[in-house]
């Protein structure tokens with residue numbers, strides 16, 4: 560078992576201490592984790608100046624050594640501003656010896672996805688804008704995995720909009736999937752959505768199937784846990800579905816080199 564999207568107290572929205580995460584991982588019999596805290600360049604972001612990479616490497620390298628016999632710890636980062644800060648983001652991805660770099664999009668036009676949705680009160684427009692932003696981030700960004708592909712559905716569901724047929728966004732979705740395949744970027748299956756109002760993983764199974772149909776073979780799985788008790792939450796539901804689609808295993812990363820670990 561492995562979990563490739565985990566937050567610790569280096570992220571503004573988590574209080575989880577590194578050792579607590581490792582202890583929980585051992586308790587749950589997880590073989591490998593990737594710690595992937597948020598880093599932000601935007602001064603308005605709550606994570607701005609929260610995360611010091613040197614301190615992060617120091618503590619997580621200690622954890623790697625301390626738990627070497629029980630747990631493999633990969634040191635990663637979640638960067639969500641490739642579209643707005645492409646040079647700074649790519650520089651951050653290059654500058655430190657990361658095992659794994661997640662690319663994601665949480666904001667639109669300088670505000671959160673939820674703010675944008677409330678401002679325009681238009682679900683379709685928000686989803687189109689979100690996928691545009693995602694595409695731009697992938698065009699300019701050098702990262703290893705695209706996180707929570709259809710995260711926007713978390714907020715539309717929260718705000719009471721019905722889930723729309725994803726075929727409405729078919730062109731944008733296909734363009735994004737083709738671009739990540741072409742760039743060798745893996746697709747993350749993020750199970751946190753199962754525990755939100757949308758009650759589905761990010762992305763939905765239909766989109767994961769579409770990625771496979773288009774030739775995509777590299778997937779990671781992540782709980783996006785912000786508390787140690789949530790590690791691997793939802794994996795037992797999703798993993799059999801991934802096997803049914805045809806994936807041969809999960810992708811693991813070491814110093815940003817990927818290999819598939821077969822089931």
Ligand SMILES: [Zn+2]
Pocket residue numbers: 637663665706707
């Ligand atoms: Zn995220």
Ligand SMILES: [Zn+2]
Pocket residue numbers: 564566637783
């Ligand atoms: Zn995250």
